[in-house]
Amino acid sequence: MNLVSELWTSLIESLVGLGAVVRFLLRLVAESPRALLRVDVIAQQIYNSGALSLVIIMLSGLFVGMVLGLQGFELLQRFGSEEALGTAAAIGLVKELGPVITALLFAGRAGTALASELGLMRATDQLSAMEVMAVDPIRRVVVPRFLGGVIAMPLLAAIFSVIGIYGAQLIGVQIMGVDAGSFWSQMRASVGLSDINEGFVKSCVFGVACSLIAVYEGYHATPTAEGVGQATTRTVITSAVVILFFDYLITAAFL
Amino acid sequence: MRKSRTTLNLGTGTFVLLGFAALLFLTTQTTSRGITLFANPPHYDLTAKFDNVGDLKVGAPVSMSGVEMGRVTKIAFDPKEYKAVVTMRMDARYNQLPTDSDASIYTQGLLGGKFIGLTPGGADTYLKDKDQIDFTQSAFVLENMIGQVLANFGKSSSPSDSTKSAPDTQATAAPKAMEKKQ
Numbered sequence: 001m002n003l004v005s006e007l008w009t010s011l012i013e014s015l016v017g018l019g020a021v022v023r024f025l026l027r028l029v030a031e032s033p034r035a036l037l038r039v040d041v042i043a044q045q046i047y048n049s050g051a052l053s054l055v056i057i058m059l060s061g062l063f064v065g066m067v068l069g070l071q072g073f074e075l076l077q078r079f080g081s082e083e084a085l086g087t088a089a090a091i092g093l094v095k096e097l098g099p100v101i102t103a104l105l106f107a108g109r110a111g112t113a114l115a116s117e118l119g120l121m122r123a124t125d126q127l128s129a130m131e132v133m134a135v136d137p138i139r140r141v142v143v144p145r146f147l148g149g150v151i152a153m154p155l156l157a158a159i160f161s162v163i164g165i166y167g168a169q170l171i172g173v174q175i176m177g178v179d180a181g182s183f184w185s186q187m188r189a190s191v192g193l194s195d196i197n198e199g200f201v202k203s204c205v206f207g208v209a210c211s212l213i214a215v216y217e218g219y220h221a222t223p224t225a226e227g228v229g230q231a232t233t234r235t236v237i238t239s240a241v242v243i244l245f246f247d248y249l250i251t252a253a254f255l
Numbered sequence: 256m257r258k259s260r261t262t263l264n265l266g267t268g269t270f271v272l273l274g275f276a277a278l279l280f281l282t283t284q285t286t287s288r289g290i291t292l293f294a295n296p297p298h299y300d301l302t303a304k305f306d307n308v309g310d311l312k313v314g315a316p317v318s319m320s321g322v323e324m325g326r327v328t329k330i331a332f333d334p335k336e337y338k339a340v341v342t343m344r345m346d347a348r349y350n351q352l353p354t355d356s357d358a359s360i361y362t363q364g365l366l367g368g369k370f371i372g373l374t375p376g377g378a379d380t381y382l383k384d385k386d387q388i389d390f391t392q393s394a395f396v397l398e399n400m401i402g403q404v405l406a407n408f409g410k411s412s413s414p415s416d417s418t419k420s421a422p423d424t425q426a427t428a429a430p431k432a433m434e435k436k437q
Contacts, residue, residue, distance in 0.1 A: 043267045051270035083368040090285050155274025162277040165285065181326050182368050184284075185314025191285045200278075 024216050025208075027138060028146050035143040045148025049110040049211075053156060056109055057102060061160040064097055065089065065167025072168070073176045082178045086187035089168035094191065094199045098161035100247050103206035106153055107239035111214035114145050115235040118218025119228035127219070142219055146211045153207025154200060161199065198254045205246050210239045297347035298325070299384035303358045303371075304338040309394025311360055311369040317343045319356075319373040324349040327371065343371065353378040357390030369394055 036042065072088045121127050121141065130137040165187075172178040214235045221231035308330060317325040325345035333340050345352075355376030360369050373388075382388070 044263060046270065047263050047267040050274070051266040054270055054273070080363070081368075083363060094281060094285070152270070152274075155271065155277070158277035158281055159273055162280050179316055179323075179363075181314045181316050182363070182370075185312045186368055187285055188314070189312050193282065193286055196281050196286065199281075 020220075021212065021216055024219075025212050028143055028212070028215075031139050031143045032147060035139065035147060038144070041144045042147055042151070045144045046152050047148075048113065049106075049145075049149045050152030050156060053106060053109045053152070054159070056105055057156050057160050058163050060101060060105055061098075061163035062167040064101060064160075065093065065164030065169075066171045068092060068097075068164065069168035069171030069176070073172055073178065082172070082176070083182035083186050085168065085172045085178050086165075086183035087190045089172070090165055090187045090191045091195060093161045093164040093168075095195050095202075096199075096247075096251075098164060099157045099199050099202035099206055100243060102157040102160045102203065103153065103210055103243045104240060106149075106156060106206075107210045107214070107236055107243070110149060110152070111210050111235045111239055112232045114149065114211070114214040115218035115221070116228055116232045118142065118145070118215060119221035119231045122219065122221050123223040123225065123228055125223070138219075142215050146215050149211030149214065150204075150207045153210065154203040157199065157203035157206075194254075198250070201254075202247065202250050205250060206243050209242050209246060213239050213242065298344045299347060299350065300328070301325075301343045301345055301382055301386055301388055303341050303343070303388040303391050304333060304336065305341060305358075305360065305391050305393050306338060307393040307396060308339040308341060309360060309369050309396055311341065311371070311394060315368060315370045317345065317358075317371040317373065319349075319352070319375065324373070341371070350381060352382045354380045354382055354386070355390065356382065356388060357392065358388045359392035360394035362395060 068089045069085065072085045073082055076082050076084055076088065118127075118141070121137075127137045127141070130140060169180075169183060173180045173183050217231040217235045217238070221227045311327065311330065313327055313330060315327045316323045317327060325343050327341055328344045329340075329342035331340045331342070332338075341358075352373065353376040355378040357374050357376065359372050359374070361372045362369055376390075
């Protein structure tokens with residue numbers, strides 16, 4: 001009986017948490033149009049979330065692409081169809097690996113930075129001080145960070161995919177000797193705009209999800225050193241699960 | 256703590272530019288709505304008409320004796336002869352191909368892409384820009400071949416045919432039937 005009531009309580013708690021996140025999202029969206037007008041603040045956040053994540057995204061993309069090139073070549077060679085490597089790498093990167101790995105890295109690099117920054121603001125009473133000065137901290141601090149992440153994520157995913165295709169080309173064509181023309185022409189013949197669209201939609205959704213989770217966790221962090229640490233950890237874990245869950249949903253929706 | 260304004264703008268600008276360049280690359284360079292960005296080295300164009308090009312793609316290599324000499328740049332349809340017109344861009348270094356050379360469509364590996372193989376003829380004159388290769392052989396279409404084999408099995412198992420069907424008549428009948436289908 002005790003167990004049942006505990007389960008019930010935790011179910012109610014998680015529903016309350018979900019509701020709070022959704023309400024927070026609606027609040028952010030409602031504040032967004034006005035915040036978009038403040039270009040310099042948004043640019044600062046795009047720089048923080050996007051430009052500073054560029055190096056890790058490009059390095060990871062290169063290595064993921066090179067691994068794809070190597071593994072794909074090894075597999076396709078058995079069927080004598082190495083030329084399909086371009087198609088395999090491009091489809092894999094644009095539709096799946098690009099958005100998902102970028103989002104996971106983004107959660108690790110930019111999401112944690114956002115959560116700990118906001119958490120520390122909470123812990124050092126900066127957010128309360130703003131409220132005292134009649135400045136809405138959500139409008140002034142949270143929304144620009146959220147929007148910066150939402151804008152940066154699709155761009156990062158596109159960069160990841162392009163670098164990855166280059167990496168696959170590097171291994172497949174330059175080292176393994178797949179014919180360059182076949183590599184590109186087969187890719188062009190089988191990759192459609194719908195594939196790129198699917199990847200783009202995924203990266204936009206992941207961008208919203210990652211940024212939302214990061215700012216929510218940071219904003220609602222327990223105002224202690226430990227609380228900030230927990231908020232950062234929860235950001236990464238929740239983001240990873242949500243990203244993979246939405247990845248499945250979007251893939252299923254596009255089939 | 257804050258970066259100077261110029262560094263900030265430069266970083267943001269570079270990042271956004273790279274991002275949109277990447278999106279542009281994905282939409283134009285990896286899909287069929289391709290745009291060629293780089294100028295081509297010296298070349299000349301040849302055309303050839305095929306009954307069936309199979310799944311030959313634009314960009315497929317054109318080779319002779321296994322050495323790559325050019326690429327397929329265009330595949331069009333000739334509505335008068337009902338044939339596929341393949342335009343090939345040949346490297347200008349290989350400008351001594353006899354006019355009676357022939358072009359065949361081969362497959363790379365068992366399931367690989369198609370490519371065009373040239374076999375030299377014996378003429379003294381050479382192919383020039385915009386010339387047409389007259390002797391062509393179509394792509395090997397696996398489905399037709401399987402259908403042919405099955406049809407032959409059916410024939411040879413029926414009693415009336417098995418008495419007179421010699422292997423050579425079947426062999427000659429097969430390519431003709433294939434041509435009709437195509």
